[in-house]
Amino acid sequence: MSYFDLTGQVAVVTGAATGIGEAIARRFAKAGATSVIADLDLDGARAVAESIGGSAMPLRIDITDSADVNRAFEEVLAKTGRIDILVNNAGIGGKAAPIEQQTDEDWQRVVEINLNGPFYCCRAVIPHMRGRKYGRIVNIASIAGKEGNPNMTGYSATKAGVIALTKSLGKEAAKDGICVNAVSPAVIRTKILEQLTDEQVSYMTARIPMGRTGTTEEIAAVVHFLSSPDCSFVTAQCYDASGGRATY
Numbered sequence: 001m002s003y004f005d006l007t008g009q010v011a012v013v014t015g016a017a018t019g020i021g022e023a024i025a026r027r028f029a030k031a032g033a034t035s036v037i038a039d040l041d042l043d044g045a046r047a048v049a050e051s052i053g054g055s056a057m058p059l060r061i062d063i064t065d066s067a068d069v070n071r072a073f074e075e076v077l078a079k080t081g082r083i084d085i086l087v088n089n090a091g092i093g094g095k096a097a098p099i100e101q102q103t104d105e106d107w108q109r110v111v112e113i114n115l116n117g118p119f120y121c122c123r124a125v126i127p128h129m130r131g132r133k134y135g136r137i138v139n140i141a142s143i144a145g146k147e148g149n150p151n152m153t154g155y156s157a158t159k160a161g162v163i164a165l166t167k168s169l170g171k172e173a174a175k176d177g178i179c180v181n182a183v184s185p186a187v188i189r190t191k192i193l194e195q196l197t198d199e200q201v202s203y204m205t206a207r208i209p210m211g212r213t214g215t216t217e218e219i220a221a222v223v224h225f226l227s228s229p230d231c232s233f234v235t236a237q238c239y240d241a242s243g244g245r246a247t248y
Contacts, residue, residue, distance in 0.1 A: 004228040007032030010080045011227065012073070014063055014121060015090030017044030019190035020140060023216035024087055024223050029056055031224065033085065036076055040090075063090055063117030073124040082132070085227045086125050088118035088162075089140045093195040094154040102153065110154035115161045122169055126178070135178040136227045139166045140219075143186045143242050151200065159184075163238050170236025179235040181226045186242035188214045209244035 011028045015021040017039035025035040025048065034055040037045040045058035057079070061072040076083055094110035095102060118139050129135025144152060145159030163182050170180035187193070187204040205213055222241050225231055240246040 004224050004230055005032060006085070006228060009033045009084035010036065010076065010082050011085035011087065012036040012038050012059070012076060012083055012121075012125070013087040013089055014038045014061065014117070017041045017048055019192065020185070020188060020216045020219050021087070021089040022048050023220040024089065025056070026052055027217070027220040027224050028085070028227070029054060031228075034080060036080075038072065038090075063120060064112040066120045066123075069117075069120040069124050073121075073128075077128065083125055083128055084135065086121060086135070086137045087140070087223060087227065088121050088137070090117055091140065091158075091192070092155075093192045094152065096151050096196050096200055098151055099153050107154050110158055114155065114158035115165070118162055118165060122165070122180075126169075126173065129178050130173070130176045133177040135173070135176075136231065137166075137169070137178065137180040138223050138226045139163075139180070139182045140223075141166070141182045141184045141238060143184050143240065143246050146184060146238075146240075146246055149200070149204065152196075166238065167236045174235055179226070179231050181231070181235060182238040183219060183222050183226065184238050184240050184242065184246065185214055185219050186240075186245045188216060188219060190216060207245050208242065212243065214241060214243060 011033045013021050013025045016025040016037040029035045029052045037049045038059040038061045039045040042060040049056040049058040062068040091114045095106040141162040142159040144156040148156045166182040
């Protein structure tokens, strides 16, 4: 018996042209899924899809634009006829600065990408999943959404919002065969760290009992279970992948 088998399933992963999203898409493909590499960077998405091979496909999507999100999901359904898995991974760290140095534009940009984006994507796919009485949604949150990181008010607030969105939607869809969960990584070595100062990265890493950053593959492993049929009695939960940093 093969556990966490995704053969024949279609998985849309946002922000999959790089980092955690790319690692998730690659793992899904190895488990038998058609990985849809959804990203604003279409060239990057194409490159990842081509390197994965098989049925993997690129998809341009602007998650801050609800109309474009609807268009993108309709495109996937037209090509594949189904969406079994949605991973809301796309996000930004935002400007690293004290709150009084954050502009309206700084705040709004983080909210649009980190919180509005997952909302638009969930709203677009839920009717299809309800109609089929099956679906798995995994939202990538952050330990910052539980504990808060200084000089990252926008990022911390939006990731807290993602956790609450997950819990609310998970309960809404609990009787529809749909499981909605979140994963809260601690600091993972990806390009998003380039938006932060060395001091901020050191602050976050020093609070990890394992004493190291996580890898994209380690996050993908947790997401894989939560996206599989084996995840059948787990919903509205937030799984920490923090090397021991979070204990609640």
